[in-house]
Amino acid sequence: MNHDIVLQVLDACDARRAERRAFMKNAGFAVAGATMLAACSSNDDGPGSMITPTPTPTPTPSPSGALSDQDVLNFALNLEYLEAQFYSFAANGVSLPASLLSGTGQAGAPSGARQVTFKDDAVARYAREIAGDEQAHVAFLRSALGSVAVAQPNLDLSADVNGAFSTAARAAGLVGANQAFDPYASDENFLLAAFIFEDVGVSAYKGASPLITNKTYLEAAAGILAAEAYHAGLIRTTLYRKGLTTPSLIDATEAISNARDSLDGSSDLDQGIRPIGTATNIVPTDSNGVAFSRSAGQVLNIAYLNKASVDRGGFFPTGVNGTIKLSAAS
Amino acid sequence: MNQEVELIEAFQQQAQRRKDRREFFKAFALTAVAGGGLAMATSVQRAAAQATLTDGDVLNFALNLEYLEAQFYAYAANGVGLSADLLSGSGKIGAAVGARQATFKDPAVAAYAQEIAADERAHVAFLRSAIGATAVGQPQIDIGVSPTSAFSNAARAAGLIGAGESFDPYASDENFLLGAFIFEDVGVTAYKGASPLITNKVFLEAAAGILAVEAYHAALVRTTLDAKGIAAPSLVDATEAISNARDSLDGASDDDQGIRAIGTSSNIAPLDANGLAYSRSTGQVLNIVYLNKAAVTAGGFFPNGVNGTIVTSAAN
Numbered sequence: 001m002n003h004d005i006v007l008q009v010l011d012a013c014d015a016r017r018a019e020r021r022a023f024m025k026n027a028g029f030a031v032a033g034a035t036m037l038a039a040c041s042s043n044d045d046g047p048g049s050m051i052t053p054t055p056t057p058t059p060t061p062s063p064s065g066a067l068s069d070q071d072v073l074n075f076a077l078n079l080e081y082l083e084a085q086f087y088s089f090a091a092n093g094v095s096l097p098a099s100l101l102s103g104t105g106q107a108g109a110p111s112g113a114r115q116v117t118f119k120d121d122a123v124a125r126y127a128r129e130i131a132g133d134e135q136a137h138v139a140f141l142r143s144a145l146g147s148v149a150v151a152q153p154n155l156d157l158s159a160d161v162n163g164a165f166s167t168a169a170r171a172a173g174l175v176g177a178n179q180a181f182d183p184y185a186s187d188e189n190f191l192l193a194a195f196i197f198e199d200v201g202v203s204a205y206k207g208a209s210p211l212i213t214n215k216t217y218l219e220a221a222a223g224i225l226a227a228e229a230y231h232a233g234l235i236r237t238t239l240y241r242k243g244l245t246t247p248s249l250i251d252a253t254e255a256i257s258n259a260r261d262s263l264d265g266s267s268d269l270d271q272g273i274r275p276i277g278t279a280t281n282i283v284p285t286d287s288n289g290v291a292f293s294r295s296a297g298q299v300l301n302i303a304y305l306n307k308a309s310v311d312r313g314g315f316f317p318t319g320v321n322g323t324i325k326l327s328a329a330s
Numbered sequence: 331m332n333q334e335v336e337l338i339e340a341f342q343q344q345a346q347r348r349k350d351r352r353e354f355f356k357a358f359a360l361t362a363v364a365g366g367g368l369a370m371a372t373s374v375q376r377a378a379a380q381a382t383l384t385d386g387d388v389l390n391f392a393l394n395l396e397y398l399e400a401q402f403y404a405y406a407a408n409g410v411g412l413s414a415d416l417l418s419g420s421g422k423i424g425a426a427v428g429a430r431q432a433t434f435k436d437p438a439v440a441a442y443a444q445e446i447a448a449d450e451r452a453h454v455a456f457l458r459s460a461i462g463a464t465a466v467g468q469p470q471i472d473i474g475v476s477p478t479s480a481f482s483n484a485a486r487a488a489g490l491i492g493a494g495e496s497f498d499p500y501a502s503d504e505n506f507l508l509g510a511f512i513f514e515d516v517g518v519t520a521y522k523g524a525s526p527l528i529t530n531k532v533f534l535e536a537a538a539g540i541l542a543v544e545a546y547h548a549a550l551v552r553t554t555l556d557a558k559g560i561a562a563p564s565l566v567d568a569t570e571a572i573s574n575a576r577d578s579l580d581g582a583s584d585d586d587q588g589i590r591a592i593g594t595s596s597n598i599a600p601l602d603a604n605g606l607a608y609s610r611s612t613g614q615v616l617n618i619v620y621l622n623k624a625a626v627t628a629g630g631f632f633p634n635g636v637n638g639t640i641v642t643s644a645a646n
Contacts, residue, residue, distance in 0.1 A: 122596070124594075125595055125596040126598065128595040129595040129596045129599065130599075132595055133601055133605040136601070136604050136605030137605045140605060202542050205538070206538045206539055209525075209534055210534055210535045218525055218526055218534075219522065219523075219525050219526045220604075220606060222525040223601075223602075223606030223607045223609070224606060225545075226607035227599050227607055228542075229542040229543075229545030230545045230548065230549040230552075230607070231549070231598075231599060232546060233546040233548070233550050233598075234552075234553050234599070236546075236550075237550050237553040237554060238553060240438070241438065275441060278440075278441060278444050279445040279447075279448055280438070280444070281445065282442065282546060283445065283449060283546035283547060283550070284546075285452070285539075285543055288453075288456040289448070289451075289452025289453045289456060289540070290452075290540055290543065291539040291540075291542035291543050291546070292539075293535060
């Protein structure tokens with residue numbers, strides 16, 4: 001089963017994680033020092049003559065050469081369907097309207113989601129805001145893509161013991177064997193479930209940014225990237241504040257982060273919200289203060305909950321629609 | 331003086347304009363999507379207008395903004411500015427004046443300040459490395475608390491303080507958060523607006539990573555103000571006032587929002603009807619940091635202007 005693999009690599013990940021900060025610092029400076037300086041140091045004639053450096057291939061295994069902007073935006077649309085349906089059910093108890101779900105590929109349905117009974121009114125307001133934003137992202141991407149927009153694939157949003165949320169939570173050690181994780185059961189569970197998605201969206205859009213050639217799409221994608229980062233910042237800040245009185249929430253974010261990291265390859269692209277020294281860690285960044293990137297394949301590792309190269313699983317039981325559908329061999 | 335009067339007049343005009351904001355944006359967005367050609371034309375026009383800019387020009391522009399943010403947070407969080415080795419470069423070198431360590435009561439806010447300070451310092455170091463020998467030096471930066479300081483002028487334009495009064499962003503948790511609020515969303519819109527100007531894919535992805543971090547920071551500040559605003563609603567009002575003041579400076583388009591709830595939803599993420607963050611041109615960003623809606627080359631937080639090739643605010 002998927003979660004067995006996840007549990008195995010999670011153990012291996014713990015050791016790796018201890019060296020994370022030091023490693024990232026070195027890697028970050030190596031990139032900044034080599035790539036960036038190499039790109040710029042030949043310019044001694046003033047800013048007007050800056051030579052356009054040759055793009056250095058990113059270390060991620062994106063099959064960028066063959067991808068069109070439409071492929072990339074359709075890939076993003078699959079992720080937006082997932083987020084939008086989760087928040088729509090959690091906040092309002094309803095699905096996205098059918099008019100926002102049609103398209104090319106195998107049309108599916110979301111399963112197992114329901115409205116959260118929020119206790120903290122602020123969390124309820126946050127859920128409704130994010131639900132509105134994610135639905136807007138679906139509508140916007142569908143409009144931008146027009147007739148080639150992919151349909152919503154099958155989405156596993158259930159609280160079932162064998163559901164994707166439970167598998168992910170089990171991989172993170174939040175629930176035991178045969179226990180379910182119900183993201184709709186409480187404010188805290190909702191926030192943790194949102195945490196599972198949000199930083200991934202940021203790293204996905206950042207990783208996709210160099211793949212987009214059309215400037216209009218690029219700027220729009222930058223706008224969605226920013227929105228996802230606002231959402232992630234909102235969720236992380238709220239978990240941190242609640243974590244001051246419920247420290248297990250902070251532990252849970254670290255565990256989820258480790259589980260994600262165990263799926264997407266050897267580079268550390270993920271951080272929980274435990275403070276580092278006297279500073280908080282609301283913003284997951286490398287030592288350059290820059291957010292992380294994930295390739296499309298790495299994003300699918302997490303969405304499929306599988307570190308191998310597969311075409312379905314986890315939150316997308318029958319896979320995503322479009323041309324980008326394989327997770328990376330991580 | 332004139333600048334201040336201008337700000338207040340513009341702010342009053344803005345109040346009316348703001349009422350129509352949501353409707354206007356919805357209509358505009360739908361038009362833009364329905365006619366994909368329109369969106370393209372807008373983008374092409376902007377690209378053409380700034381076709382002579384190199385990636386170095388754009389990154390140096392960003393570096394000026396990062397100096398401002400990094401110094402504000404470094405002083406507020408730690409009481410000391412950036413080290414001298416992070417400040418040298420081309421252009422007119424200046425100092426960051428008037429800042430001091432903030433008086434925090436809420437340990438969480440103090441910890442947030444520490445985190446943001448470290449991130450912004452990292453951005454300065456990273457951009458300086460990326461740009462290399464042509465990196466601009468730090469220009470003169472006004473982050474002081476006198477009645478005529480940039481913070482006080484901005485706060486006065488927003489109606490937070492009266493004539494002759496000071497706004498001190500270091501005096502309390504709340505003032506620090508509002509001081510941070512003045513900057514953070516602007517950084518997001520600046521990087522988003524600059525994204526189509528960057529040609530090199532490595533720089534582009536790095537800039538996207540900084541954009542994301544600025545949005546995380548902005549969300550941190552907005553969420554914290556939202557939480558504190560439940561008990562102190564004047565904080566929510568203040569964000570709306572600052573947002574309106576910013577909007578009054580940067581032209582007719584509404585690209586700014588406070589944190590007041592919209593219906594039963596919060597408004598932590600300031601987005602258009604498509605769920606996208608806003609863009610500002612470099613000229614619009616300079617309108618805000620110069621605190622001037624006219625085309626000028628200095629003022630506000632940069633009393634001697636910014637360094638580099640992009641130095642003039644937009645004529646609004």
